[in-house]
Amino acid sequence: MSASPEFVVDQLGRITPLARGGTATVHLVPDLTSVGNQPGPYVYKKYNDKTKQSAGPALGRGLSNFVQFRDRLPANQLKAWDERIIWPVALVRDDTGAADGILMRIIPDRFFHHFTKRNGGSNHKPREIETLFGDTETAMRKGLPDVSIVTRLQLIGAIAAAYGMMHKEGVVLGDISGRNIIYDPDPQRPAIMVVDVDSARIRGNRATFGTQPHTPNWQPPEALAASHALERAKRSVPPAPRDVQDRLHNTWSIQSVKTDVYKFGLMVVRILDFGRGCAVSRDPGKARAILRDRLGPEAQALLDASMADDPRARPVMRDWYLALQGGSAAAPKPRSRSAPTPAPEASSSLANGARRGNWEWVEGRGWNRVTPGRR
CATH class of the missing domain: 1.10.510.10 (Transferase(Phosphotransferase) domain 1)
Structure with missing residues (x-):
């Protein structure tokens, strides 16, 4: 099997930050035009130190497995896959050779x-x-x-x-x-x-x-039950044996x-x-x-x-x-569709007290929800 595509950060060319999350920062890499069978443009997801430390030394192997998985898909299936899933296309290493992040296709417009936003501005x-x-x-x-x-x-x-x-x-x-x-x-x-x-x-x-x-509020019943049982096991006097706690944690995480x-x-x-x-x-x-x-x-x-x-x-x-x-x-009978709702105007064109449904523009405060019936 051929090696999965890899890059060192310095090979990516210009890097422009796009978004920051709890585990990584996403950067645009406009100088990179193609990786294997996948045309660009691309983004570089760089994991933060805490994320890399939690993954440990197996991070590089795990990310390479992701890239190789996609490369093994048949051509006809790969097209359907790429139409529905933003999947890693290459591993990125830092200048020490350690896994640092992944390359992915940029999300289509x-x-x-x-x-x-409430203040009248916008966020793309x-x-x-x-x-x-x-x-x-x-x-x-x-x-x-x-x-x-x-x-x-x-x-x-x-x-x-x-x-x-x-x-x-x-x-x-x-x-x-x-x-x-x-x-x-x-x-x-x-x-x-x-x-x-x-x-x-x-x-x-x-x-x-x-x-x-x-993610909170998305746990299945078996995970919720294991989580509650684990909390009780930890708080019991004396605490439940370690093997019992480990078993409950495994039930929660699997x-x-x-x-x-x-x-x-x-x-x-x-x-x-x-x-x-x-x-x-x-x-x-x-x-x-x-x-x-x-x-x-x-x-x-x-x-x-x-x-x-x-x-x-x-x-x-x-x-x-x-x-x-x-x-x-x-299958249901045709229904009339509402026209797309235009975005509320920018603050420069809004009068104080302008209403959009249950939202009211307040000068200096932006959009505020109001109680139905209030004028």
Whole structure:
């Protein structure tokens, strides 16, 4: 097997910071035009020292495994993979030879949005799927378009296709949340991409960073139960034996296609039953009704099974894909779509007291939510 593509930081040319997160900083590398069979442009995800220390000396091997995994995909499958997933294409080492980060394709423009800030300014960044979880008034204030139930179902179908493809190839996503799916809500061709996949686990390998994390409010029931039991074990007098605590921690941390399916079920609930406070909802009631009315009782049953407490009762992602494919999300009678909501004007053109739904522009303070009925 040929070695996976690698670069030393100095070989990347110009590096321009784009975004900073809790584990890494993302940089644009405009001078790099191609890596193997993948044309640019690219970004360089440079892990911070804390992240590299937690991964330990196996970081380089883990990241190389990611790159080699993609390189082994057949050409026809690689195209479908790259259309849905931002996957590492090369390992980057520092000047000492230690693993420092990864190269990835830059996210296509269609997945970005100019978010209007409360102060009237704007922020250009990817449109994360969690923006579909919130209330319409906040979305309107941010300049986001109204997204119909039809389009939401199509986006869910696209997520199911991407996750199903990853599961088929032996990839457990693990850290699924509203921030590692981005989307384009264009009703004519809605699309998604899976991002931040470096915490995933490839079959036959350990997770690159040791364990696969659970984002708060996305834990499956078995992880929540193990977490609560571990807290009780630590607080008992005397504390539970170390082997008992280790076993509970392992139960909490182990992720599989079954935990992925549960988290996908949560995503379905939050995309379909959206509003204030719904970003952390685990109540499937409204989503069940929408699936039943739009797609039939089989789709409702899939959601029920996906959110089962017993992992063995959960379906596979292919079941979701089959239920949602073939335009099934478009099966309901045609509905009129609202025109995209324009972004609120910049502060220079707004009068004090201007209203957008339940948001009011206050000079010197920006956009503020007001109580319905207040003038």
